[in-house]
Amino acid sequence: MRWYSTVLCGALLLCSPANAGPVEPGGDQNLQALRDALLPDPAGVLRQVRGMKADRRWVRRMSADAMLLLTVDRIEGEALRRVGRATEAEVLFRRLLARVRAVAPGSELHADILLSLGSIRAENSDIADALVMFQQAFRVYGDARRPWGQARALTYIAFLYDDAKDYASAARYLRQAQDLDWRDPALSLSIENNLAGALKELGQYDEADTAYRAALANARARKESGLEARILGGLARTALLRGDAAAADRAVDAGLALTETGAAADARASLLTVQARIRLVQGKARAAARIMDGLTDSPEMKGSSPTSREMHESAWLAYSAADRPADALRHLALLRGLDERATKLATSTAAALMTARFDFANQELRIANLKAEDLRRNAEYARAQTDIERLILAATLTAVMLLSVGLFTIRRSRNKVRAVNDELEAANFELNRALAARTSFLATTSHEIRTPLNGILGMTQVILADGGIAPGTRERVELVHAAGMTMRALVDDILDAAKIEAGRLTVERAPFDLRAVLREACLLWEQPIRNKGVDFRYDFVVDDVPALGDAARVRQVVFNLLSNAAKFTSTGTVSLAARWDGSNAVISVSDTGVGIAPDKLEEIFESFRQADAGVARRFGGTGLGLSISRALARAMDGEISVHSGPGTGSVFSFILPLRPAPVTEEVEPDATVGPLPLLIADAGPISRAVLRSLAEGASIPVVAVTSSADAVAWLAVNSARAVLADASALGDPDRRGEAVAALAEVAAARQVPVLLLTGPDAVSGVPGTVQSIAKPVAGDVLLRRIEALCVSGQSTLVPEAA
Amino acid sequence: MNRRVVRDMLEVAGAEMEEAESAELGLRMIDAETYDAALIDLRMPGMDGLTAIRYIRARGDSKAGIPIVVVTADTAEDLRERCLAAGADDVIFKPVAMDTLFETLGRVLAVEARRGGRIP
Numbered sequence: 065m066r067w068y069s070t071v072l073c074g075a076l077l078l079c080s081p082a083n084a085g086p087v088e089p090g091g092d093q094n095l096q097a098l099r100d101a102l103l104p105d106p107a108g109v110l111r112q113v114r115g116m117k118a119d120r121r122w123v124r125r126m127s128a129d130a131m132l133l134l135t136v137d138r139i140e141g142e143a144l145r146r147v148g149r150a151t152e153a154e155v156l157f158r159r160l161l162a163r164v165r166a167v168a169p170g171s172e173l174h175a176d177i178l179l180s181l182g183s184i185r186a187e188n189s190d191i192a193d194a195l196v197m198f199q200q201a202f203r204v205y206g207d208a209r210r211p212w213g214q215a216r217a218l219t220y221i222a223f224l225y226d227d228a229k230d231y232a233s234a235a236r237y238l239r240q241a242q243d244l245d246w247r248d249p250a251l252s253l254s255i256e257n258n259l260a261g262a263l264k265e266l267g268q269y270d271e272a273d274t275a276y277r278a279a280l281a282n283a284r285a286r287k288e289s290g291l292e293a294r295i296l297g298g299l300a301r302t303a304l305l306r307g308d309a310a311a312a313d314r315a316v317d318a319g320l321a322l323t324e325t326g327a328a329a330d331a332r333a334s335l336l337t338v339q340a341r342i343r344l345v346q347g348k349a350r351a352a353a354r355i356m357d358g359l360t361d362s363p364e365m366k367g368s369s370p371t372s373r374e375m376h377e378s379a380w381l382a383y384s385a386a387d388r389p390a391d392a393l394r395h396l397a398l399l400r401g402l403d404e405r406a407t408k409l410a411t412s413t414a415a416a417l418m419t420a421r422f423d424f425a426n427q428e429l430r431i432a433n434l435k436a437e438d439l440r441r442n443a444e445y446a447r448a449q450t451d452i453e454r455l456i457l458a459a460t461l462t463a464v465m466l467l468s469v470g471l472f473t474i475r476r477s478r479n480k481v482r483a484v485n486d487e488l489e490a491a492n493f494e495l496n497r498a499l500a501a502r503t504s505f506l507a508t509t510s511h512e513i514r515t516p517l518n519g520i521l522g523m524t525q526v527i528l529a530d531g532g533i534a535p536g537t538r539e540r541v542e543l544v545h546a547a548g549m550t551m552r553a554l555v556d557d558i559l560d561a562a563k564i565e566a567g568r569l570t571v572e573r574a575p576f577d578l579r580a581v582l583r584e585a586c587l588l589w590e591q592p593i594r595n596k597g598v599d600f601r602y603d604f605v606v607d608d609v610p611a612l613g614d615a616a617r618v619r620q621v622v623f624n625l626l627s628n629a630a631k632f633t634s635t636g637t638v639s640l641a642a643r644w645d646g647s648n649a650v651i652s653v654s655d656t657g658v659g660i661a662p663d664k665l666e667e668i669f670e671s672f673r674q675a676d677a678g679v680a681r682r683f684g685g686t687g688l689g690l691s692i693s694r695a696l697a698r699a700m701d702g703e704i705s706v707h708s709g710p711g712t713g714s715v716f717s718f719i720l721p722l723r724p725a726p727v728t729e730e731v732e733p734d735a736t737v738g739p740l741p742l743l744i745a746d747a748g749p750i751s752r753a754v755l756r757s758l759a760e761g762a763s764i765p766v767v768a769v770t771s772s773a774d775a776v777a778w779l780a781v782n783s784a785r786a787v788l789a790d791a792s793a794l795g796d797p798d799r800r801g802e803a804v805a806a807l808a809e810v811a812a813a814r815q816v817p818v819l820l821l822t823g824p825d826a827v828s829g830v831p832g833t834v835q836s837i838a839k840p841v842a843g844d845v846l847l848r849r850i851e852a853l854c855v856s857g858q859s860t861l862v863p864e865a866a
Numbered sequence: 867m868n869r870r871v872v873r874d875m876l877e878v879a880g881a882e883m884e885e886a887e888s889a890e891l892g893l894r895m896i897d898a899e900t901y902d903a904a905l906i907d908l909r910m911p912g913m914d915g916l917t918a919i920r921y922i923r924a925r926g927d928s929k930a931g932i933p934i935v936v937v938t939a940d941t942a943e944d945l946r947e948r949c950l951a952a953g954a955d956d957v958i959f960k961p962v963a964m965d966t967l968f969e970t971l972g973r974v975l976a977v978e979a980r981r982g983g984r985i986p
Contacts, residue, residue: 514939515868518960522871525964529878552961559941749879749965751986753972758979792880821985843979 095132098139106146113140130167134160138177150184157181165701165721166647175204175213182220191224196698198224212246219255226262235262253282257295264298269306276302293322293331300338309345316342333362334371340378349385356382373402513555521548557688571699576615578606578649578722582622582642589626593638596630601639606649611722617696618720621704624689625653625716633657636713648702649720656713665706669694693718741765742854743784743816745775745793745807755788758847764854771795772803779810786853787811787818791827801829808834817853821846868960872905872937875964881971881986889913893921896929902986903933903971903978906954908940916952923953931981933974937962 094116101109113136116122126132137160144153157180164174182197198221205213222237238259242252260275276299283292296319303312316339323332336355343352356379364371376399383392524545527533533541560569586602593600622640629638636656643650660668669690690704697704701721708714742764746752756766767784769775772793779787787807794803804820808831811818820827820836830836837849873883884899886892889910896904904922908915915936923930936949939960946957955974958966979985 512939514941514960518939518962519867519871521961522868522875522964526871526874526878529964548961748881748986749968750876750881750971750975753969754975754979754986755972757973757976758985761976761980840984842982843976843985844982846985847980 095135095139102139102142102146106143109139110143110147113143130163131171131173134164134167134173138173138180141177141180145180145184150187154181154184157184169723170204170207172205172208172210172213175201175208175210175217178204179213179217179220186220186224191228195221195224200698200701211244212248212251215241215244215246215248215251215255218244219251219258222258222262226258229265231262231265235259235266238262249282249286253279253286253288253291256282257291257298260295260298260302264302264305267305269302272302273299273306289322289325290328290330293319293328293335296322297331297335297338300335300342304338304341304345309342312338312342333359333364333375337371337375337378340382344378344381344385349382349387352378352382353386353388368402373399376402513551517548517552517555521545521552524548557692560692561688569695569699571617571696572614573612573723574614576611576613576618578611578613578618578642579604581615581619582606582640582651584619585622585626586640588623589630589638589640593626593630593633596634598630598633598635599637601637603639603641605641605643611649611724613720613722614700617700621693621696621718622651622653624693625651625704625718628689628716629653629655629657629714632714645719647721647723649722651718651720652715653718654713654715659710659712659714660706660708661710665708668706669704739765740783740785741767742850743775743778743787744768744789745770745772745787746790746821747771747792748790751790751792754843755790758843759788759850762847762851764850769793772807776806776810779807779814779816783814784816786850786856787816788821788850788853789818790821791823794827797825800827804830804834817856819849819853868907868937872962872967875962875967878964879968887911889915889918893918896922896932900929901932902983903935903975905935905937908936908938908949916948919949919952919954931978933971933978935970935974 098109098112116136117140137156141153141156141160144150144156157177160177161181164171164177168174178197178201182194182201185197186194198217202214202217202221205217218237218241222234222241225231225233225237238255241255242259256275256279260272260279263272263275276295280292280295280299283295296315300312300315300319303309303315316335319331319335322328323335336359340352340355343349343355359365359375365375366372376395379395380392380399383389383395524541527541528538528545582602582604590600626638626640633655634657638653638655641652641654694704697718697720703719704716705719706714706716742759744752744755744759744766746755746768747770752768752770756768759766764785767778769778770793772789772795775787775789775793789807791800794800804827808818812833818834820830820834821841822836822838827836835853837846869885873885876883884895884901886895889906890913892904892906906915906918915938919934919936922932922934934954936954936957937960938945938957941959949957955977956970958970975983975986
């Protein structure tokens with residue numbers, strides 16, 4: 065795959081140039097030397113690092129400097145990777161990632177490790193994982209203000225897209241990398257060269273030419289003749305595609321001149337291949353074939369790199385033109401083998417990227433495209449084979465026996481061509497269907513769903529707000545409301561998936577209370593689960609420590625997991641548990657439901673996948689919940705894993721790394737120890753919200769209730785700075801006086817001042833201890849009264865628990 | 867349908883609402899009457915919601931400061947920013963949750979009240 069084959073980008077990117085990489089903390093000069101030696105001599109670096117770590121005195125001396133030790137480990141990991149011990153490197157990097165998250169989360173080193181680990185995952189073709197890690201690295205570099213690192217992360221992401229043959233995305237990411245503010249000639253060279261390649265594939269030859277020329281100047285300035293020769297090759301290919309054979313020839317000659325001198329010798333075969341193509345364009349088939357003859361024994365002919373592919377293709381074309389069908393067929397067969405493999409790789413890479421990005425219909429479309437291309441090539445192969453068989457036939461016309469066999473072969477080959485053509489048509493049909501699927505997907509997510517949903521949910525809310533409806537009616541309307549809410553959740557899921565697909569998912573880091581989120585989840589799910597006749601249990605062993613995280617996203621994941629458990633469990637128990645494991649919260653949802661077969665365990669995390677197609681019919685849902693949950697978990701640096709078997713239920717574990725919130729963060733005011741709140745009683749939801757906002761805007765904590773009776777009940781157990789009661793909270797218009805008196809009495813006992821807001825009709829029998837103000841009143845006037853009231857309230861009061 | 871939903875919700879809160887079938891009509895109603903707040907949809911026949919908001923904010927009188935809440939079924943990502951940039955005070959997404967409607971109205975009315983607007 066690209067990772068290995070494109071030596072140019074790989075080599076340049078993976079080294080850490082001394083002029084760009086900032087000196088690591090720890091200040092050990094040896095480290096820079098080790099890093100510089102990584103590229104030319106990884107085995108030597110590995111020996112040296114292992115030697116350092118074996119030296120106990122050194123380790124003791126450095127033990128206080130955790131960052132330095134981590135940096136040394138990272139160099140060891142990079143060295144292991146380069147000597148081909150990727151598995152060991154991965155284990156080391158995974159351990160390092162956990163440590164750096166504890167010691168220095170958000171540091172440059174954290175991002176470096178993510179980048180290394182992502183590269184290993186990419187080499188193992190785990191594209192989805194790699195993409196997530198590169199994206200995390202990009203974010204961490206951004207937070208650490210390291211544009212150079214961000215540019216590297218973007219370049220790695222671009223490589224993934226390049227592998228998937230999604231050149232437009234690759235070019236976009238490379239350009240983004242260029243736009244950042246950094247200086248590193250080696251990295252710019254790599255980006256320019258890869259950008260030129262992508263532009264060439266996109267047919268933007270002028271832009272490709274410009275990018276190649278920038279790369280060329282850069283390579284010349286750095287005296288990298290090997291790279292220069294390769295770039296000249298790219299330049300020549302671009303010129304050829306543009307139809308400028310003369311310019312292509314000049315570039316190849318310049319490149320070949322460089323290969324005389326050793327360092328660039330590697331590029332020779334590739335340059336000669338381009339030369340053969342030029343000769344073909346010039347109509348010199350024999351010259352082209354001669355060039356390819358010279359390359360028959362070159363090692364590149366046996367490999368599977370893009371260069372090998374190009375060589376076989378050129379050989380096929382050259383020999384066909386030079387009337388050497390047997391040689392042509394041999395190379396076409398090899399080419400087809402390579403292409404099949406490449407298509408498979410690109411398809412799986414694209415599929416993985418798409419899964420990572422949750423690109424639904426697009427994924428189908430692109431795969432259908434690739435399949436069609438593959439089939440077209442098969443058709444071509446079958447046709448070529450028929451032609452060649454016909455040639456063989458002509459040569460053996462004299463033998464009648466052979467003739468009949470030959471005719472039979474031709475018929476068979478023709479049938480083969482026809483069959484492949486039929487397949488091609490079927491693929492085209494699939495392509496059109498995928499296009500239609502994408503269109504309908506966009507149509508469903510449109511504005512149009514929310515509008516009628518607003519009508520349904522709006523009216524159910526209005527009906528349910530009426531206390532006078534019959535209980536039976538209420539229950540039915542509640543059902544309609546719940547169904548509408550489910551539908552709303554589905555629409556939100558689809559939009560979320562689209563956001564993830566576009567890479568626009570963002571997570572926040574704000575102080576939040578994990579327990580509160582979990583309690584909320586219980587409140588919401590306990591009843592619906594019990595209503596199914598399934599037991600619901602929960603067990604939280606997590607402290608009430610405010611942590612930094614994204615409450616809404618954590619809630620979404622826990623809700624999704626519970627909704628999933630509820631959906632697939634018809635008897636037994638669903639339980640929600642939470643505990644700490646180091647700095648990670650582990651939230652698990654277990655059920656005794658239908659379970660999942662071992663071979664489906666990963667599939668369920670793919671978008672629109674449920675364990676089997678019948679599941680959707682039996683249990684409903686979009687099948688997006690788990691894939692979204694996993695993407696969310698990963699965006700929060702966490703993970704979701706599953707243990708299950710058919711019939712034995714499932715356990716989903718959501719591992720969430722949480723950093724404690726800084727102690728300086730403002731904590732939610734507590735009525736018992738903090739400043740006492742202003743108690744607001746108002747029956748009107750809007751005016752209640754106005755009063756609350758008004759007071760909170762002046763930094764006065766608020767407790768709001770809907771009636772004076774509730775206010776009385778609240779004051780029976782709590783205290784307040786002051787009470788602000790609106791006449792609407794006094795209930796029955798004929799008994800307002802009594803309501804005010806009751807409130808005044810309990811307030812007086814607590815020495816809490818009361819301010820009554822009266823409307824057009826006066827309230828009779830207001831006790832003297834109660835102040836009042838008549839509406840309409842300007843907000844700023846009322847606020848001054850409230851502030852004065854609060855001050856007087858506080859001066860007469862000693863907070864209970866202070 | 868959607869105007870009816872909001873009207874019924876506001877009725878639950880004891881607030882009154884007058885409806886306009888288009889932005890042009892809404893602008894004329896603001897000319898003629900004094901309202902506590904305006905709820906504006908984005909997609910309307912004729913003038914769109916954002917343009918209507920700009921017209922209101924460009925008024926020379928005190929009505930230019932009326933609290934404006936956008937109610938929309940659009941979910942484009944930068945929508946909130948675009949609405950705020952046009953001069954809206956807040957945005958509510960459909961399907962409208964009644965609590966959110968009340969809370970949001972309360973919040974924008976409180977901002978206006980702090981500047982001397984009356985308490986409802």
